[in-house]
Amino acid sequence: xxxxxxxxxxxxxxxxxxxxxxxxxxxxxxxPRSKSLTFREYAYPQITALKLVPKARFSTVFLGxxxxxxxxxAGPGSPFQVGVAALGVGAMGMGLLLGDRYLxxxxxxxxxxxxxxxxRDASDKESKEFLAAARxxxxxxxxxVAVTPAIVIETSMSGTVPRSVLLIPADQPSQxxxxxxxxxxxxxxxxxxxxxxxxxxxxxxxxWGEVTAAARSSKGVWAQIGVESLQxxxxxxxxxxxxxxxxxxxxxxxxxxxxDALAAWEKERDVQSQVSIVVALDTAAAVWSVxxxxxxxxxxxxxAVGGQDLLHLPETISPRQxxxxxxxxxxxxxxxxxxxxxxxxxxxxxxxxxxxLAEALGTxxxxxxxxxxxxxxxxxxxxxxxxxxxxxxACNTAFPLSVxxxxxxxxxxxxxxxxxxxxxxxxxxxxxAPQTTPTPSAYNxxxxxxxDVxxxxxxxxxxxxxxxxxxxxxxxxxxxxxxxxxxxxxxxGRVVPPPEAG
Amino acid sequence: xxxxxxxxxxxxxxxRRFVEGVWKHSPDMVVLDIEDSVAPxxxxxxQAMMQDAIPLAARGGAEVAVRVNSDTVxxxxxxxxxxGLCAVVLPKAETQEQITTLDALLTRLEAExxxxxxxxxxxxxxxxxxxxxxxxxxxxxxxxxKSFGVLGEADLxxxxxxxxxxxQSHDVLAYxxxxxxxxxxxxxxxxxxxxxxxxxxxxADYGDLEALERxxxxxxxxxxxxxxxxxxxxxxxxxxxxxxxxxxxxQASEMVRAYTEADRARLPYGxxxxxxxxxxxxxxxxxxxxxxxxxxAKDAAKASRRAKLxxxxxxxxx
Numbered sequence: 001x002x003x004x005x006x007x008x009x010x011x012x013x014x015x016x017x018x019x020x021x022x023x024x025x026x027x028x029x030x031x032p033r034s035k036s037l038t039f040r041e042y043a044y045p046q047i048t049a050l051k052l053v054p055k056a057r058f059s060t061v062f063l064g065x066x067x068x069x070x071x072x073x074a075g076p077g078s079p080f081q082v083g084v085a086a087l088g089v090g091a092m093g094m095g096l097l098l099g100d101r102y103l104x105x106x107x108x109x110x111x112x113x114x115x116x117x118x119x120r121d122a123s124d125k126e127s128k129e130f131l132a133a134a135r136x137x138x139x140x141x142x143x144x145v146a147v148t149p150a151i152v153i154e155t156s157m158s159g160t161v162p163r164s165v166l167l168i169p170a171d172q173p174s175q176x177x178x179x180x181x182x183x184x185x186x187x188x189x190x191x192x193x194x195x196x197x198x199x200x201x202x203x204x205x206x207x208w209g210e211v212t213a214a215a216r217s218s219k220g221v222w223a224q225i226g227v228e229s230l231q232x233x234x235x236x237x238x239x240x241x242x243x244x245x246x247x248x249x250x251x252x253x254x255x256x257x258x259x260d261a262l263a264a265w266e267k268e269r270d271v272q273s274q275v276s277i278v279v280a281l282d283t284a285a286a287v288w289s290v291x292x293x294x295x296x297x298x299x300x301x302x303x304a305v306g307g308q309d310l311l312h313l314p315e316t317i318s319p320r321q322x323x324x325x326x327x328x329x330x331x332x333x334x335x336x337x338x339x340x341x342x343x344x345x346x347x348x349x350x351x352x353x354x355x356x357l358a359e360a361l362g363t364x365x366x367x368x369x370x371x372x373x374x375x376x377x378x379x380x381x382x383x384x385x386x387x388x389x390x391x392x393x394a395c396n397t398a399f400p401l402s403v404x405x406x407x408x409x410x411x412x413x414x415x416x417x418x419x420x421x422x423x424x425x426x427x428x429x430x431x432x433a434p435q436t437t438p439t440p441s442a443y444n445x446x447x448x449x450x451x452d453v454x455x456x457x458x459x460x461x462x463x464x465x466x467x468x469x470x471x472x473x474x475x476x477x478x479x480x481x482x483x484x485x486x487x488x489x490x491x492x493g494r495v496v497p498p499p500e501a502g
Numbered sequence: 503x504x505x506x507x508x509x510x511x512x513x514x515x516x517x518r519r520f521v522e523g524v525w526k527h528s529p530d531m532v533v534l535d536i537e538d539s540v541a542p543x544x545x546x547x548x549q550a551m552m553q554d555a556i557p558l559a560a561r562g563g564a565e566v567a568v569r570v571n572s573d574t575v576x577x578x579x580x581x582x583x584x585x586g587l588c589a590v591v592l593p594k595a596e597t598q599e600q601i602t603t604l605d606a607l608l609t610r611l612e613a614e615x616x617x618x619x620x621x622x623x624x625x626x627x628x629x630x631x632x633x634x635x636x637x638x639x640x641x642x643x644x645x646x647x648k649s650f651g652v653l654g655e656a657d658l659x660x661x662x663x664x665x666x667x668x669x670q671s672h673d674v675l676a677y678x679x680x681x682x683x684x685x686x687x688x689x690x691x692x693x694x695x696x697x698x699x700x701x702x703x704x705x706a707d708y709g710d711l712e713a714l715e716r717x718x719x720x721x722x723x724x725x726x727x728x729x730x731x732x733x734x735x736x737x738x739x740x741x742x743x744x745x746x747x748x749x750x751x752x753q754a755s756e757m758v759r760a761y762t763e764a765d766r767a768r769l770p771y772g773x774x775x776x777x778x779x780x781x782x783x784x785x786x787x788x789x790x791x792x793x794x795x796x797x798x799a800k801d802a803a804k805a806s807r808r809a810k811l812x813x814x815x816x817x818x819x820x
Contacts, residue, residue: 169770193770196770284688332680356777
């Protein structure tokens with residue numbers, strides 16, 4: 001990727017010197033090489049001081065010193081020795097006097113510790129001109145330029161469910177570049193979990209270039225955002241070409257809020273194609289209200305199921321293990337997702353650090369990943385999110401290609417009178433207590449779940465079922481169904497011998 | 503607040519020698535029972551003894567709660583709410599209204615009897631299908647509920663038409679266990695109860711020590727922090743296994759170290775045995791370290807009280 005890929009709309013380069021660029025917003029150290037890439041940057045508000053620091057070329061000084069020393073030891077007194085020694089002294093002088101210039105940038109984000117970027121082979125005049133231009137850009141008001149998208153991009157994965165999603169950190173352009181050359185259906189650029197908090201502001205500044213570059217490829221491009229920095233992250237990532245945002249939202253209100261925010265940014269940026277939402281289900285609250293969350297917006301494209309890694313990694317005391325009823329959780333998520341008509345994506349290897357697949361999985365990495373993907377497909381997953389390039393092929397093979405969106409379930413036909421249950425089902429209870437905060441009509445849940453239901457006082461008990469003795473206790477307590485249940489001896493009376501306490 | 507209530511031992515409130523000697527078993531909480539373990543004709547005497555029983559039961563450093571009858575809640579609370587009581591265990595919790603009514607009653611009794619406001623917790627037990635159905639509403643009905651998730655396994659299996667004995671081979675209560683546990687987690691409450699393990703490992707079983715220890719360890723790994731006990735053997739197993747083991751603490755310390763080093767280097771996560779240790783994992787690991795320290799402190803406090811009581815018992819004239 002060229003430096004232009006990282007330059008945002010409204011941003012322009014005002015000066016360049018030996019791989020360091022000053023734009024009207026920030027200063028960037030950008031050095032692409034064949035096997036690595038340096039990308040560091042400071043936004044001007046972060047910079048407290050900017051200056052040139054001359055430094056001796058210690059390698060030249062050291063070389064001159066060695067030459068001088070050897071010539072003195074080799075043959076004292078000869079004209080040749082004197083000449084070589086003079087050469088060594090000259091080299092030492094050049095090293096000391098004609099050293100390199102470094103641009104020293106002191107920023108708030110680094111706790112006052114300055115960064116020094118070498119202006120390799122730049123002359124004194126060039127360095128000073130660059131410093132002056134950068135200082136002028138820092139002092140000047142930020143240019144307010146209306147944002148006009150240069151291109152409108154329709155991604156190849158629009159509206160479809162990917163088989164493989166590669167999650168990569170936004171602050172690592174080299175990984176973005178590798179991801180674009182991978183076989184992933186979708187590249188998901190993460191501004192939250194995979195980026196250290198200190199680097200998140202810089203990561204946001206890189207998003208425009210990365211989203212645009214990814215969208216120009218054959219990949220779909222998603223962005224993972226943090227809910228605590230929702231607006232900043234959306235401002236950074238909603239650009240033409242973005243297919244979806246992945247967000248850890250755990251309620252219908254949060255999804256609707258995200259929907260509104262996306263709509264506002266789409267309008268602001270004139271984004272033609274609607275950005276979808278992928279709901280990341282990582283918390284108990286999210287799993288509890290899964291169905292309501294998934295039907296809260298027509299933008300919801302998929303549910304990314306957190307919890308346990310599909311690879312079933314060895315036991316660790318991770319947060320995921322603190323509630324271990326995984327089968328129940330998965331069943332609940334699957335039921336909610338099917339009711340909402342939203343496909344599920346699993347996670348493969350996201351708990352394993354990059355480069356550590358073999359350490360975590362042993363020697364049969366490919367086989368285990370493929371089996372995990374196959375099992376996940378059998379369990380109803382439509383694709384998987386991974387952080388490992390090595391897992392992509394297995395996902396693409398195991399999961400079906402471009403699954404169409406599911407259709408929300410239709411309401412069941414009413415039961416005949418003689419089949420009506422004695423205790424009203426939660427569907428009937430829902431009719432007694434309709435939703436107080438209706439969702440948009442087109443996406444109203446067809447079948448209200450029991451979560452919509454306020455706890456009900458049970459209907460009056462038939463006379464024949466009433467207990468013989470009038471219930472005692474609190475007068476205001478409703479007649480509890482426990483009173484008319486068949487009397488079952490408690491476990492204390494039935495099974496357990498009297499306690500031996502004392 | 504980190505409270506340590508690994509073992510909550512039921513003790514019949516009407517048998518004074520049981521209450522006097524309960525400290526010997528070292529439970530974290532004594533639950534004075536005026537429900538199932540008290541015969542109907544003994545309930546009035548149990549109620550009458552409650553005020554004296556509370557300080558007696560607390561002598562060994564345990565917290566003291568009371569289990570009331572769901573159909574005589576007002577009467578039982580009137581007898582039981584005295585200084586020193588920390589919680590009311592409400593069996594057969596089925597509706598939100600039960601909780602709000604009890605909450606109002608506790609507020610009145612606290613004011614009348616000089617207890618700090620909101621000092622008495624409510625610990626609902628889910629023992630019926632309707633209770634499972636209303637789990638979230640029950641758990642969210644009062645700020646007095648700080649922990650949730652206990653199932654009355656015997657009553658619940660009966661209500662579901664399942665066999666209690668079937669629990670030995672498979673978890674017929676998998677759905678209620680998940681539903682109630684998830685409701686607790688979603689509300690940020692401490693999870694009580696037991697995870698299912700094969701064999702004789704229900705609350706009614708205490709003969710098979712190995713199964714008991716396995717059950718307690720599985721419950722700890724499942725996120726449970728407290729369990730009811732009906733026998734002292736269960737108390738010892740819960741105190742030992744319903745808490746982080748030494749290897750858990752060692753692993754947690756390694757995780758915290760890995761993350762701290764990564765954080766210093768501005769990396770988003772650390773690596774331990776090839777696995778990611780992110781901020782969430784590190785926080786969980788730190789919580790485990792803190793909880794282990796709280797358990798140690800609780801054990802030390804109980805041991806100190808117990809030593810004093812043993813000296814007193816030896817010096818007591820026969």
